[in-house]
Amino acid sequence: EVQLVESGGGLVQPGGSLRLSCVGSGFTFSNDWMHWVRQVPGKGLLWVARINGDETNIRYADSVKGRFIISRDNAKNTLFLQMNSLRAEDTGVYYCTRGGSPFYWGQGTLVTVSS
Amino acid sequence: DVVMTQTPLYLSVTPGQPASISCKSSQSLLNSDGNTYLFWYRQKPGQPPQLLIYELFNRFPGVPDRFSGSGSGTDFTLKISRVEPEDVGVYYCMQSIQPPLTFGGGTKVEI
Numbered sequence: 001e002v003q004l005v006e007s008g009g010g011l012v013q014p015g016g017s018l019r020l021s022c023v024g025s026g027f028t029f030s031n032d033w034m035h036w037v038r039q040v041p042g043k044g045l046l047w048v049a050r051i052n053g054d055e056t057n058i059r060y061a062d063s064v065k066g067r068f069i070i071s072r073d074n075a076k077n078t079l080f081l082q083m084n085s086l087r088a089e090d091t092g093v094y095y096c097t098r099g100g101s102p103f104y105w106g107q108g109t110l111v112t113v114s115s
Numbered sequence: 116d117v118v119m120t121q122t123p124l125y126l127s128v129t130p131g132q133p134a135s136i137s138c139k140s141s142q143s144l145l146n147s148d149g150n151t152y153l154f155w156y157r158q159k160p161g162q163p164p165q166l167l168i169y170e171l172f173n174r175f176p177g178v179p180d181r182f183s184g185s186g187s188g189t190d191f192t193l194k195i196s197r198v199e200p201e202d203v204g205v206y207y208c209m210q211s212i213q214p215p216l217t218f219g220g221g222t223k224v225e226i
Binding site: 062108 | 152154162163164165166169175207209211214215216217218219220221
């Protein structure tokens with residue numbers, strides 16, 4: 001069974017940093033593209049970033065480019081999202097997804113940027 | 116960026132009746148590999164989105180056959196042949212032909 005478990009969310013002040021993690025199981029993690037997708041509670045979905053298996057192909061949404069870094073540790077089946085210079089508009093539930101396009105989704109971790 | 120426009124915003128349905136949701140993209144989602152990179156998801160309250168249809172018309176394993184996807188180019192439709200009570204939720208279309216991946220605004224389906 002495919003499982004994706006996110007962690008690392010929380011309350012952070014504007015300008016602060018946070019590192020999200022996502023542990024995958026039930027599939028060959030190193031082979032798969034992975035994405036982060038954000039959802040403001042009660043609102044729609046916004047794609048944030050994606051990374052391929054060997055980290056040679058990485059893309060970001062314009063709104064996070066230069067502030068967020070997506071990476072992975074295939075030995076630990078873990079995907080990361082380092083979020084720096086956080087803004088109020090970065091608030092939301094962050095989902096880790098698996099696939100060239102998002103096929104499987106984790107339960108999400110809530111990030112709140114507020115003073 | 117590819118803009119995805121969904122209609123309607125809200126859909127009130129009767130169990131046993133059909134329902135359909137429309138999604139339009141600002142550019143063609145037909146790739147040179149012959150696949151159309153249009154996806155449909157359903158999100159139930161308090162849950163993450165779940166994939167229903169991938170690459171235009173392929174049902175994800177475990178998705179009932181009352182769900183079907185169709186369309187071409189820039190116009191797409193998700194159809195539910197006979198709505199069941201568990202079909203309530205918000206439905207999203209998404210394109211992945213090019214980054215940034217973009218989602219439609221969602222259609223809330225209520226019984």
